[in-house]
Amino acid sequence: MLESLTDRMTSALRNLRGVGKLSEENMADALKEVRTALLSADVHFKVARQFVEDVKAAATGQEVLKSVTPGQQIIKIINDELTKLLGEGSTALKDKKPLRIMMVGLHGAGKTTTSAKLAKRMAKNGYLPALIACDVYRPAAIDQLETLGQREEIPVYTDRDSKDVPKIGRQGLEWAKAQGRDLIIFDTAGRLQIDENLVQEIVKLKKEIQPDEILLVADSALGQEAVNVAQHFHDAVQLTGIVLTKLDGDARGGAALSMKAITNVPIKFMGTGEKIEEFDVFHPDRMAQRILGMGDVVSLVEKAQESIDQDEAQRLAEKMKKADFDLEDFLSQMRQIKKLGSLGGIMKMLPGAHGLEIGDEHEDQLKHTEAMILSMTPYERRNPQIINGSRRKRIAAGSGMDVRDLNQLLKQFGQMRKMMKSMKGSKGRKQMERMAKQMGGMPGMPGK
Incomplete structure (x- = not known):
């Protein structure tokens, strides 16, 4: 977006x-x-x-x-x-326990998934979340919330026999408190467009559960209608924050920037992808820098600190220093990078990288490289020099790739190891530059 x-x-x-x-x-x-x-x-x-x-x-x-x-x-x-x-200033949620959050928005904006994403993120901050299914019109919404809750080990309250949303909310709140939960998220129903029944339902639910936060989940691709939607919900229930979804899409998305100005309600979170981990706090200053093509290194560093196993990263760094880096280590390194998100998403956070195209083919190359390495035996990964012609045919067939693709991977990995050995104990700047260029040619890496 x-x-x-x-x-x-x-x-x-x-x-x-x-x-x-x-x-x-x-x-x-x-x-x-x-x-x-x-x-x-x-x-x-x-x-x-x-x-x-x-x-x-x-x-x-x-x-x-x-x-x-x-x-x-x-x-x-x-x-x-x-x-x-x-939006200047703090975009944080209220610092209290228990914390009650009501999610509102139109159908298709991603409320149910966003509810689970928010619960998972807040769990990392020490909260014990619970999800309350208040969408009684779309059975799939209840199923989806239960599935997400089970996957993330977050309890979910449901009542498939009742259509009384305020009653479900009240009972769900009592149930969550009995479970010892201190973050209670209410996933409400949406419509294809705003109607009075929807508005009155969430007004009654608000009165029943007395939420501390009311977050509007807004699709970034909604266009100019996003402003009207935000204003309508704000007039009805007094929003405390906005969550932008589908920021990874290709829509123009500028209407999302207008919602804060029109409603004077801060944007607090943003969804950056379909995965439940792809959910971040919204930082106005960082987003402004990204829009102006200045990147967002701070967010990238925070994401790395949160996602990457520091002990594993240190182990790999030591092996690279000793020139004792094998394909198992390379596989581990690739998986660490994947935790940061897509290559395109990473590149957008780097200053001056706007406009560089990192397409699906680069993501595919990473997958192909991983498939080839996984088709090897552990002994072959640790000792790639033993991989002869017959082994290459087996590995290529097992990964669904051509032998020439495997040959290219092994050749470039061999060149990288050779470069590491030549640099062992050396601090030569030119050698470092040559190594960086060499790694840029690895399958799946930008620059290939």
Whole structure:
């Protein structure tokens, strides 16, 4: 999501970066492009207009016009104003136990999956979550919530015989308290569009369970309608936060940026993929940097700290130093990288990497490499030099790949090991650069 906005914003700002002197004329041209970029990405026209006015007001000060690098200064102002648009300050949930959260939104926005994602994330913060199934109109929603709960070992309260949602909510709340649960998430029903019955149902449920947080789960691809949906729900139940879903999609998604400005409700979380782990806290400053093509290294580091086994990473680093790195180690390293998410998602977090295409073929190459290594015996992985012609045919057949693919993997891995041995005990910069280039040619790695 927001790829189109990022492309247009970086294009609009490109001409400003090297500007030696900032004038009303060149600033007006750039801001016109910025406004067009926002409108093209479905940002509400009132929000886009106000954003440009705020940037213009901040940029007309003498300290900007006389700045040594006015082009960079205006970009900083745009970044600051974009951060304000997305929502400054804390986006954290209320710090209390028990914590009651009611999830609302339209059908198809991903409320049920998001409820489980939020429960899993909060469990890592020391909470004991429980899920209450309050969608009585779609049996599949109850089944889905139960399946997700079982998979993540989170208890789920259901009542398939009742249609009384406020009663289900009250009984579910009592049940969760009896279970010793201190985070209770209520998954409510949605509709294809807002109707009065839906609104009245969640109003009654709110009165019955007295939630501490009411989160609107909003599909980032909803378009301009997202603003109306957010406003309607906010008027009915007074939202405390927004969760953006499907941020990994290819929709323009700019309307999501408008919801905070229109409702003055903070965006608190975002779903970045279908997997239950692909769910992050929303940081306005980091998202602003990503939209402007500056990357998000902080989030990448946090994701690495959370996902990667530090002991295993240290073990692999030691083996690389000793040039004692085999295919089992390489397999372990690949799996560590996969925990961070897709290669495309990782690249988007790196400064200056916007526009680099990491397509499905790179993900497929990683899968193919893993399949070939898994088709080897443990002894072959530890001693790849013993893999002769007949073994290569067996491994290739077992992985569904051609022998030439396996030959390429073994050749490049052999070159990498050779490079490690030549570097053993050396700190030569050129050798490090050659090794990095060599690893870039490994199957499934960018640069192949």
